[in-house]
Amino acid sequence: xxxxxxxxxxxxxxxxxxxxxxxxxxxxxxxxxxxxxxxxxxxxxxxxxxxxxxxxxxxxxxxxxxxxxxxxxxxxxxxxxxxxxxxxxxxxxxxxxxxxxxxxxxxxxxxxxxxxxxxxxxxxxxxxxxxxxxxxxxxxxxxxxxxxxxxxxxxxxxxxxxxxxxxxxxxxxxxxxxxxxxxxxxxxxxxxxxxxxxxxxxxxxxxxxxxxxxxxxxxxxxxxxxxxxxxxxxxxxxxxxxxxxxxxxxxxxxxxxxxxxxxxxxxxxxxxxxxxxxxxxxxxxxxxxxxxxxxxxxxxxxxxxxxxxxxxxxxxxxxxxxxxxxxxxxxxxxxxxxxxxxxxxxxxxxxxxxxxxxxxxxxxxxxxxxxxxxxxxxxxxxxxxxxxxxxxxxxxxxxxxxxxxxxxxxxxxxxxxxxxxxxxxxxxxxxxxxxxxxxxxxxxxxxxxxxxxxxxxxxxxxxxxxxxxxxxxxxxxxxxxxxxxxxxxxxxxxxxxxxxxxxxxxxxxxxxxxxxxxxxxxxxxxxxxxxxxxxxxxxxxxxxxxxxxxxxxxxxxxxxxxxxxxxxxxxxxxxxxxxxxxxxx
Amino acid sequence: xxxxxxxxxxxxxxxxxxxxxxxxxxxxxxxxxxxxxxxxxxxxxxxxxxxxxxxxxxxxxxxxxxxxxxxxxxxxxxxxxxxxxxxxxxxxxxxxxxxxxxxxxxxxxxxxxxxxxxxxxxxxxxxxxxxxxxxxxxxxxxxxxxxxxxxxxxxxxxxxxxxxxxxxxxxxxxxxxxxxxxxxxxxxxxxxxxxxxxxxxxxxxx
Ligand SMILES: Nc1nc2c(ncn2[C@@H]2O[C@H](COP(=O)(O)OP(=O)(O)OP(=O)(O)O)[C@@H](O)[C@H]2O)c(=O)[nH]1
Ligand SMILES: [Mg+2]
Numbered sequence: 207x208x209x210x211x212x213x214x215x216x217x218x219x220x221x222x223x224x225x226x227x228x229x230x231x232x233x234x235x236x237x238x239x240x241x242x243x244x245x246x247x248x249x250x251x252x253x254x255x256x257x258x259x260x261x262x263x264x265x266x267x268x269x270x271x272x273x274x275x276x277x278x279x280x281x282x283x284x285x286x287x288x289x290x291x292x293x294x295x296x297x298x299x300x301x302x303x304x305x306x307x308x309x310x311x312x313x314x315x316x317x318x319x320x321x322x323x324x325x326x327x328x329x330x331x332x333x334x335x336x337x338x339x340x341x342x343x344x345x346x347x348x349x350x351x352x353x354x355x356x357x358x359x360x361x362x363x364x365x366x367x368x369x370x371x372x373x374x375x376x377x378x379x380x381x382x383x384x385x386x387x388x389x390x391x392x393x394x395x396x397x398x399x400x401x402x403x404x405x406x407x408x409x410x411x412x413x414x415x416x417x418x419x420x421x422x423x424x425x426x427x428x429x430x431x432x433x434x435x436x437x438x439x440x441x442x443x444x445x446x447x448x449x450x451x452x453x454x455x456x457x458x459x460x461x462x463x464x465x466x467x468x469x470x471x472x473x474x475x476x477x478x479x480x481x482x483x484x485x486x487x488x489x490x491x492x493x494x495x496x497x498x499x500x501x502x503x504x505x506x507x508x509x510x511x512x513x514x515x516x517x518x519x520x521x522x523x524x525x526x527x528x529x530x531x532x533x534x535x536x537x538x539x540x541x542x543x544x545x546x547x548x549x550x551x552x553x554x555x556x557x558x559x560x561x562x563x564x565x566x567x568x569x570x571x572x573x574x575x576x577x578x579x580x581x582x583x584x585x586x587x588x589x590x591x592x593x594x595x596x597x598x599x600x601x602x603x604x605x606x607x608x609x610x611x612x613x614x615x616x617x618x619x620x621x622x623x624x625x626x627x628x629x630x631x632x633x634x635x636x637x638x639x640x641x642x643x644x645x646x647x648x649x650x651x652x653x654x655x656x657x658x659x660x661x662x663x664x665x666x667x668x669x670x671x672x673x674x675x676x677x678x679x680x681x682x683x684x685x686x687x688x689x690x691x692x693x694x695x696x697x698x699x700x701x702x703x704x705x706x707x708x709x710x711x712x713x714x715x716x717x718x719x720x721x722x723x724x725x726x727x728x729x730x731x732x733x734x735x736x737x738x739x740x741x742x743x744x745x746x747x748x749x750x751x752x753x754x755x756x757x758x759x760x761x762x763x764x765x766x767x768x769x770x771x772x773x774x775x776x777x778x779x780x781x782x783x784x785x786x787x788x789x790x791x
Numbered sequence: 792x793x794x795x796x797x798x799x800x801x802x803x804x805x806x807x808x809x810x811x812x813x814x815x816x817x818x819x820x821x822x823x824x825x826x827x828x829x830x831x832x833x834x835x836x837x838x839x840x841x842x843x844x845x846x847x848x849x850x851x852x853x854x855x856x857x858x859x860x861x862x863x864x865x866x867x868x869x870x871x872x873x874x875x876x877x878x879x880x881x882x883x884x885x886x887x888x889x890x891x892x893x894x895x896x897x898x899x900x901x902x903x904x905x906x907x908x909x910x911x912x913x914x915x916x917x918x919x920x921x922x923x924x925x926x927x928x929x930x931x932x933x934x935x936x937x938x939x940x941x942x943x944x945x946x947x948x949x950x951x952x953x954x955x956x957x958x959x960x961x962x963x964x965x966x967x968x969x970x971x972x973x974x975x976x977x978x979x980x981x982x983x984x985x986x987x988x989x990x991x992x993x994x995x996x997x
Contacts, residue, residue: 482860506806506830506858593829596815597854601833602864613864616833636867639836 327437327465375508382409393458394475394515397421400496404453404504405475405511411501421456425449437465448472452492453479453500462714464721467525471518474579477606478514481583482507485610513590514583520709521563522716526751528687528694529581529785532564534665536781538658543567543789545652550791551645555614556632561666563589565693565785566627572790577607578692587616588628594618598646600639605632617642622650623659626666670698676775678768682740683755685716686776686783690749693784695776711739716753719744723751734762743769752776796838796851798963800956801869801904803897804878805889806830806857809911812946813878814854817956822946831856834868841957843964850960857889869897874905874959881910881943884924894937905962906939909955913945 380387387409395414396405401422403411411418425447428435438445446468448455455472463471480488483503491498504511518524546557547569556576558568563585570576587603588594602613617631617639629649631642653659673681683703685696703709715735722730723746733744741756743765752773756765780786802810811831816822818837834855841848855861855868869875877893879886890908897904910930916923927943934941940958944951 503860505860506856507860587832591829591832593811593831593835596811596819597835597837599831599833599835600868602861602867615867636864643836 326435327439375512377408378410378508380409382413391460392515392519393456394472395421395456395458396475396479396511397454397456398492398496398498398500399426399449399452399454400492402497402499404500405508407512407515421447421454425454444468446472448476450476452488461519463525463717467717467721470525471515474514474518474524474582475511477579477583478511478586479504479507480606480610481587481604482510484604484612485606486612510586510590514586517563517582517586517589520713522685522713523563523694524582525717526685526687526694526720527578528692529578530564531693531695531784532561532566532666532669533671533695533783534566534669538661538665539567539781539785541656541658542653542662543569545656545658546649547789547791549645549648549652551631551638551641553633553635553638553641554631554645555634556630558584558630559627560585560588560630561627561669564666564669566662566665567785567789569789569791574608576605580605580607584616584630588618588630594628595620598643602636603632615639617646619643619646621653621659621662623663625659625663627662672697672700673772673775676771678771680757680760680764681754681768681772682757683712684772685753687751688749688780688784688786689747689751691785691787693786695783708739712755715740715742715755719753720751734765741765745769745773795849797848798874798960799851799853799872800874800876800959801853801855801872802876802878803855803865803869803890803893804857804909804911805880805883805886806859808857808878808880808883808886808889809946810854810857810876810878811835813876813909813911813944813952814852816946816949816952818852820949822949824947830858833861839956841960843957843960846964848960848964850956865896866900869901869904872901872904873963874907875901876907876909876955876959877939878909878911879925879930881912881916882922882924887925887930891933894939898937905959905966906937907955907959908934908937908939908941910941910943911946913943913950914947915945917945 390408392407394405394407395403395418397403397418399422401419403415403418405411406414425435434449435447437447442460444457444459444463444465446457446459446465448457448469453476455475457468457472459468461468488500491500491503514524521530523530542559546559546567550557550569555574556568556570558581559566565581568576568581583605584603587601593599598617598619601616601618603616604610604613608614613636614632614634615636615638617633619629621627621629629646631645633642650659653662673684682700683697685694687694699709703712715737719733719735719742722733723744730744731746733742735742735744737758739758741758741760743752743754743756745752745754750773752769754765754769754772756768760768776783802814804810807828807830811829812822814835814837818839831854834853837852837854839850839852841850853868853872855865875893875897877890877897879890894906894908897906908930910925910927931941942951942955942958944955946952
């Protein structure tokens with residue numbers, strides 16, 4: 207869908223002769239932690255605009271320097287404990303003071319109340335930073351917050367106070383001192399580089415001011431030494447920092463996601479904000495008044511950030527960089543697409559037909575692309591608000607991967623007859639509402655004449671599929687991603703995985719396999735993992751990524767056999783399962 | 792719904808002020824108190840045909856989002872509007888301040904736009920004087936000051952909703968008719984002037 211990719215024809219048949227494959231077959235124990243390695247396929251690359259000095263990531267090399275020892279010594283002196291730095295070897299438990307200071311209010315205490323095994327990874331080669339970072343932290347002062355721009359602060363305060371009610375946010379009123387708050391699986395915080403709270407996934411930002419201040423202090427402290435703070439690990443807790451110009455995104459996670467995957471998730475939050483405000487606007491605002499309270503402008507948009515974080519936490523497509531497609535008859539999809547193409551008004555830049563978070567079809571100009579992230583933001587816009595259901599809308603939206611400096615204007619309208627399908631037409635011209643409205647009328651008229659409106663609704667209702675006919679009950683589930691079109695398909699989740707816990711375990715498995723298959727360091731093409739509850743096969747070729755979940759008692763040879771069978775079936779059904787080509791004009 | 796719009800009407804006002812509910816009630820005749828509040832994204836468009844003195848008028852109604860972040864883009868929606876319903880929530884004094892902001896904005900950029908000041912959620916203050924945070928007399932006073940009409944409405948009960956839009960349509964028809972009439976008169980006077988000396992102009996006074 208987005209970038210062009212050379213399609214090489216690989217040998218897309220798994221060999222049954224296991225010995226041939228043994229060199230890239232990795233077997234793992236269930237308990238084994240997957241290690242975090244270098245960037246996945248879609249690591250965020252836009253660091254060029256960072257106002258902070260960007261140093262190339264050298265995690266491992268940098269920490270193998272002889273100065274580590276020196277740093278450890280300093281640490282020992284400073285607090286009696288010490289920090290094991292990434293790749294540095296021995297784990298020395300961290301001193302209590304440091305733990306306290308990291309969070310000031312013990313927000314991130316582990317279950318046992320102790321913080322040990324803390325790892326701090328920095329982006330750059332700076333050596334003395336760890337020590338000085340930790341020694342400042344032991345000072346025990348609350349970091350001083352920069353003075354707020356009184357005018358904007360007042361505006362925002364009033365806006366907030368006067369809000370009789372806002373869109374309801376589930377966790378907005380949660381007590382930040384409660385154990386339920388502390389124990390959230392994944393906290394996300396957004397703070398401006400001057401320390402102004404922008405967003406907290408749980409709880410009111412006002413109550414977390416000192417915590418936000420500490421985050422900002424940590425980041426700027428490291429930046430002072432021309433280095434970049436990337437990640438702090440403490441036992442089962444990862445604190446990942448994503449630094450964008452003027453805004454810092456922080457994830458505090460107990461999940462198995464790797465640093466890079468957490469960064470990608472944070473990037474989604476970043477792009478969501480850009481989508482609402484544009485990069486240019488944020489830049490202008492903060493350059494004019496660094497103390498600006500961005501919440502003033504994000505009011506009403508928090509639900510989009512909440513929603514994108516919730517989806518990226520549970521739907522693997524988002525972090526796997528692919529678009530879930532609605533499975534439907536190829537001829538129906540074809541007719542819809544050509545109808546949209548035929549009646550496209552010249553003002554239309556992109557047109558998408560979606561059903562919730564599944565893409566039915568889309569068209570685009572030859573010389574422009576729609577990045578999966580932009581499509582995901584469009585899904586998020588439509589899903590997080592029911593207000594599109596009641597009327598046609600005309601709304602500015604920035605698609606950051608397409609152009610983060612300006613808005614496109616989207617005509618959003620569900621198809622008639624209570625259709626679950628939503629049509630979006632994008633234009634660069636804010637004055638073209640009526641042109642796009644007419645364009646939609648023409649498309650709808652045609653579809654209705656062809657009797658397709660009902661067929662589209664039916665397809666949405668029946669798009670879920672299973673693979674019973676393959677007569678391979680050992681295959682429980684799979685996820686297939688075409689590397690050509692960035693399309694994803696997977697069957698309905700079986701009953702075995704109806705519990706949240708089971709689904710999240712699969713989610714974690716997919717993420718770890720993806721990490722492995724796409725890491726530069728490992729360059730693994732095939733991955734086989736036997737867990738206590740299921741066996742998993744991960745398979746990457748130049749054409750696709752495939753993740754298959756098997757019954758745990760299956761043999762490796764059998765899994766390979768079934769993997770081949772599955773891929774043959776997918777290839778045969780590809781036109782129905784996914785969008786194989788993008789029509790352009 | 793596509794088709795010619797005779798009269799562009801825009802709704803402006805603070806978020807949560809009741810604009811979407813007002814339009815929903817008017818166009819679809821419904822109000823759902825149970826549905827959770829959904830802030831409008833950008834703006835929603837709706838059309839409705841009404842008949843004024845046997846003349847059919849299509850209203851194109853723009854229900855804008857009250858969120859501040861759209862403020863800089865709001866011109867897209869109110870540009871060229873012939874009528875504006877500036878809404879405030881009778882139970883929320885800050886929304887009245889916000890309404891004043893919109894009035895000023897309109898006065899500066901859309902001189903020809905006729906403004907209707909609308910206090911919403913009347914049902915909440917009807918029996919409960921304490922809930923009312925903006926009293927009718929000061930709202931009316933302000934409306935007079937800006938030569939706008941003042942209405943209090945309830946999307947919940949439907950109170951004054953049809954009345955409001957009907958008034959807008961009538962005012963429009965009357966104004967346009969007057970204008971057309973005025974134009975005709977002007978034309979004829981010009982014509983007269985061409986043919987005759989300008990002394991014979993009593994006609995205009997009738
Ligand atoms: N009791 C009562 N509640 C109302 C009335 N009108 C609106 N509400 C409620 O007020 C809340 C906000 O109404 P909306 O119509 O969505 O407000 P809005 O002005 O469109 O808000 P934005 O789209 O954010 O600008 C909703 O919860 C409505 O149910 C009314 O006449 N009576
Ligand atoms: Mg609204």
